[in-house]
Amino acid sequence: MPFKIISSQCTGCSACETECPNVAIFEKGGTFVINPKKCTECIGHFEEPQCVAVCPVDKTCVVDTSLPRAQPPA
């Protein structure tokens, strides 16, 4: 399941954008969004999802349970 960003909490700080190993994060209307097709939850890259790790607001980058995992773990 890919991650998503809760836009009402996003401060638009852009920290996640540069940390995402999949270049799945982009700006949209002042906040950031994750392209679920590109998100791999950082599996195979890092121990924990980088957007979650770097986001200054807790519980803002969360798992999107409505979508199936875009890419199975390596």
Add this chain to the structure above:
Amino acid sequence: MDAVERGSRAKNARDGGEIVLAAEPKRSGTSTGRGKASCRAQAGRGDLPPATWNKVKTHPCYSVEAHHHYARMHVAVAPACNMQCNYCNRKYDCANESRPGVTSEKLTPEQATKKVLAVASRIPQMSVLGIAGPGDPLANPDKTFRTFELVAKAAPDIKLCLSTNGLALPDHVDTIARLNIEHVTITINMIDPEIGARIYPWIFYNHNRYSGIEAAKILTTRQLQGLEMLSARGILCKVNSVMIPGINGRHLIEVNKAVKSRGAFLHNIMPLIAAPEHGTVFGLKGQRTPTARELKALQDACEGEMNMMRHCRQCRADAVGLLGEDRSAEFTKEKIVTMTVNYDPEARKAYQAGIEEERRARIVARRENSGEHAGGTSDIKVLIAVATKGAGLINEHFGHAKEFQVYEVSRSGAKFVDHRRVGHYCQGGHGAQDDLAAIVRSINDCHAVFVARIGGRPTSELNKAGIEPVDQYAHEFIENSAIAWFSSYFEKVKSGKIQHVDRGDGAIRQDPMISVA
């Protein structure tokens, strides 16, 4: 704004200056180590190596003397951050709020460069460009350094300055040196990881998020290492610390020693800002903020160790203009686009030469005027609040003052120690009762308030609160007036006419500064 008005504004800004004596010979009456250091903190070139003086003399944040003459600007190109501090909330944006981390808009390096040129051509005393967030500039190294590169190319006379939490600093010291960034500020709130764990929920380092004591250990190691590396390269380094009572209040004395020994040049201990409406962790938790007395006691305790900065206004991440006089609203992204930039380094140079000439003339004038107070010692020290528009004069109406300068006066002289932001008493031409009470709370540790003029009701309210309103020195030099007033106060105490009692404490305002129309 037309050219005439611009010129007159610039002149006003320039006139809003105050010179602190380069040497204060009378201070030698109390030449304890501490007294001497405090003298050095306020003084200018006499105490500094020439190379250092050259770097700070036009820097409003590094030199107490320069901050009335020279302006600085911040560009908000660095929104991302690599850690979380309990006193920070970057989401907050209010045009009237003056607080680090707050910005109304974020700029690209190209937009920022245009803004710098536009400001520099309209405010010729703008001498320093700082990048201070709203996130951490070194968590945004590409944007930060690209901006510095572009500005250095377009306006080589502007000094470059950087403010960082220090986590990523050791990785970028070489770039900082290469780009000729002369000044760096590191925010260091602890050297004890257990205390750090109470200030920082987490850090992001080497692609991992660390929390608790582990995070604070990494942070303090990196900060001190970065400071040492900067000192070794001769880059001037100021340390900012946020005083959080009950968490790092006393500990900052240790921090002060640690940073001094690693070459920090100036220490700026600031009060925690934590109102619930700011939405910070500390604000929401109801963490107490320091009182003016607590802050001053801590600054005094550190003063023997090194220079203390006391004129910090804790500016916005997009502040423009003189300290305490924010003009960022004149230079929004929207307005910048339509501005024609006529950047003329020669005109700026000539203007700044004028400032320097005026500074020199004023030093001479003040020296000639400062010989009035006789020596003699006494333990009595009092604080006075001064309503001033600058130029070292008591020249502001009580009701018009946006802030008061606070001086500590004793037999050995008068020394600037603080400034107190206050709401406008005369907002819209009518004084509000609450505002007056808030002003009294803000300067409640002062024995007197020196003003150019004052109305009847504030006079009686101040008298009721035990603060003497003094308007007899209107339009005279602050220090000389303070000393003259103190001499008569001291005589009255000595003769038993009045009894000297310590005053209460001053409240540090947490609410937004009310913008001036």
